[in-house]
Amino acid sequence: MSTEMNQAVQGRLIGRNQIEDLVLVPLYALVAALFLGALVMIATGVDLSTIGQSFIALVRGSVGSLNALSETLTAAAPLVLAGLGLALGFRAGLFNIGAEGQVIMGGLAAVVAGVAMADMPAVIALPAAIIAGALAGAFYAGIAGWLRAATGAHEVISTIMLNLISYRLLDYLLRTPLIQKEGRADPISKSIPEAAELPRLLTFIDPNLRLHAGVFLMLAMVVVAYWLLFRSKMGFEFRASGENAIAARFAGINAGLTIVLAMAVAGALAGLAGANQVLGVLGRATPGFSAGIGFDAIAVALLGRSHPVGVLFAGVLFGALEAGGRQMQVDAGVSIDLIGIIQALIIVFIAAPLLVKAIFPWGFRRTRSKEEEV
Amino acid sequence: MQVELKNITKRFGSVVANKGVNLTIRPGEVLGLLGENGAGKSTLMNVLCGLYSPTEGEIVVDGTPVRFDGPGDAIRAGIGMVHQHFMLIPVFTVAENVVLGVEPVGRFDHLDLEKARAQVRRLSEEYGLAVDADALVETLPVGVQQRVEIIKVLFREADVLILDEPTAVLTPQEVDEFFQIVRSLCDAGKAIVFITHKLNEILEISDRISVIRRGEIVGSGDPKKLTRPDLAEMMVGHPVDFNVERAPFDPGEVILDVSDLTVLHDDGAVAVDHLSLQIRSGEVVGIAGVQGNGQSALIETLAGLRPPAGGKVLFEGADITTASPRARHRMGIAHIPEDRQAAGLIGSFTVAENMVLDSYYSARFSNRGSIDWGRVNAAATTATQDYDVRTPSIHATAGHLSGGNQQKLIVARELSRDTRLVIAGQPTRGLDVGSIAYIHARLMAARDEGDGILIVSSELDEILSVSDRILVMFKGRIVAEYEPNKAPVDKGTIGLAMAGAAP
Incomplete structure (x- = not known):
């Protein structure tokens, strides 16, 4: 084995433990969750053939056709974007519950910027709307970061409160003349002009395929997040503060600044998720347009073990469950709530890797006993 | 009460913590157990006081083989341990702390503290411990708190007392007083196991010395015939220069x-x-x-x-x-923090990452916001060699190194500039x-x-x-x-x- 290979295998990024953590545990968790999901269906009186049918529909609706793949990726993009932000925050030791509010603020800002840029060419309007979304998310999350750094207010509490504020703020702003669609009495924003839309990618095959350029934004951000976390100075500071805040402070890392920056970066990514939704899928902002993306993204970040590549896979998995779940409802008449149950079960199993290892012992290296003081 | 450890082996997975250890603990005698950190002293004593069960071998008390399924069994057999870190509740009185877990109760489950106080007083007088049964533990100096721990063990009628690094927290005067207490316990027929890595102390207090290295007893002897360099050499495995x-x-x-x-x-x-x-x-x-x-x-x-x-x-x-x-x-200005685990390094980071923990931002390792890991790794390789940091790789996590190597890593980081x-x-x-x-x-x-x-x-x-x-x-x-x-x-x-x- 060459030296570089050796180092790569021993290194922290793709070591044996990471494979177990990032691949085996989630895979087994999915299997266990699907099995328990089937039991739930039996318990609620669904007969076996319908259960079989619904699982077939789940696969068909998520990966069974070009349209299914398009739907899976369309659903995955905002989850991955917001999930990356949360993952960065987790790495810095910040438990940010506020992605939902940051998605809303990012989406709103993208609408405002997009509408304002209606007469501009797309090369200006689209980036401007995207950047506006990121900045708004960063600013909104930065408030919670600043509160933590300056006053010690815990980010879990402050981000939950900021979420609540964002719902009402959205309702209010959707009725202001700047944002509300002309001639409408209900809260709905102006439509995104074509110049600021994330272009659809597959309409040349079938005009109904919804996959849009946000998928490139998603992939680019996975790379950026990876670089930020493992290659940049800032990411080193995030990780050091998250792993051992005292040692980071002793090493001269400015704790307050790190908290504000980490929150802002997390918010920017959540803001991008919001912008992705209004510019690529919805075409406008409406009450509740965030649709719980910010909360599902917490699960995605945890499932992805706060690793950018893991978040990508977790986001795609959740996107597939969402797209497949809709098909399940159509084909087998099984409630879409079942998908929520399966998602929740996956998280429960992920949170208990020892349980997963006990049920599925295959593929894990024999665990070493605790290296206690001998 | 005489306790024998016969051929004790303790394994954790593939790691052998103790290997074929034979040890005899006799009443009225201080057995000094000397060894470096990580040599296996604590594991051995945790086997003796019932926290671990041995993989092989047996514990024999007064000629009868016994089996401990938990610390409770060992305490009932008369073996008690005074831990390095005290396990006392600061806002309770001495008497309350002593009876904690074995409270004397009267009718209707009424806590009989008067009985507890009387017993604490009796034990305190009997062994010259000079502890006030009604004092709040938080108001007592560390040396006295340690005596409270000893009373706790005596209250549970222990005949064998294991003292784990007991002098680490004491002033020289307190050490002298503590040694007097140990001798009075000995004179009363208790068997004492005194664990330490300090050579002077073990020579002063022990009646017999056993040295443990890498889980095995590598030497035993009479403190009157042994010198510090002898003991250090047994403990480390090679001669040590003290100058x-x-x-x-x-x-x-x-x-x-x-x-x-x-x-x-x-x-x-x-x-x-x-x-x-x-x-x-x-x-x-x-x-x-x-x-x-x-x-x-x-x-x-x-x-x-x-x-x-x-x-x-x-x-x-x-x-x-x-x-x-x-x-x-x-x-x-270089700073080697007091608490190396909590403040000196990040256990889940690699040796290389820890090596640049306070210099990653400098032009030497960073360029336009990006860390040059090639240069970091090169510097870490050199520093680990220069400062004799023994690690399987610079990509191993620092938390897995021994204390000595962790400290060498910190010293390397702070002084290699x-x-x-x-x-x-x-x-x-x-x-x-x-x-x-x-x-x-x-x-x-x-x-x-x-x-x-x-x-x-x-x-x-x-x-x-x-x-x-x-x-x-x-x-x-x-x-x-x-x-x-x-x-x-x-x-x-x-x-x-x-x-x-x-x-």
């Missing part, structure tokens, strides 16, 4: 000038009280003192981690009273003899190159062996100063100053 090599004392200009410094604890209590000191180039200043007399706050303030409430700190003439930790680091002042808090606490000698040699090399060195240690032997000037800190003040170069310093005198007696 710290250094150039003749020739201090230069003042590097650090602290005047009238006052520092508060987080709760507002005064930690450092109008303290002044100077450190010159080429000088090792040792601060002796019992832990908790403001040394930690002093170090944190000098490292820029705690803002002072008053006073001034000058470094090479520049006022650094309010400078940030990073600014001080850039000026050439241009330094002018080294602030070292408890630089060798809990380390093995070999690592201690190595770290002292490194600090002396820095001194000989003209750095000023400040060492804070609660181990008086360490202060005496490395310092050019000794300051004794008590309740936030410097209460005594000694210059071993001018006049020989008596350990007892320093001990008295550490305990607060006016010199």
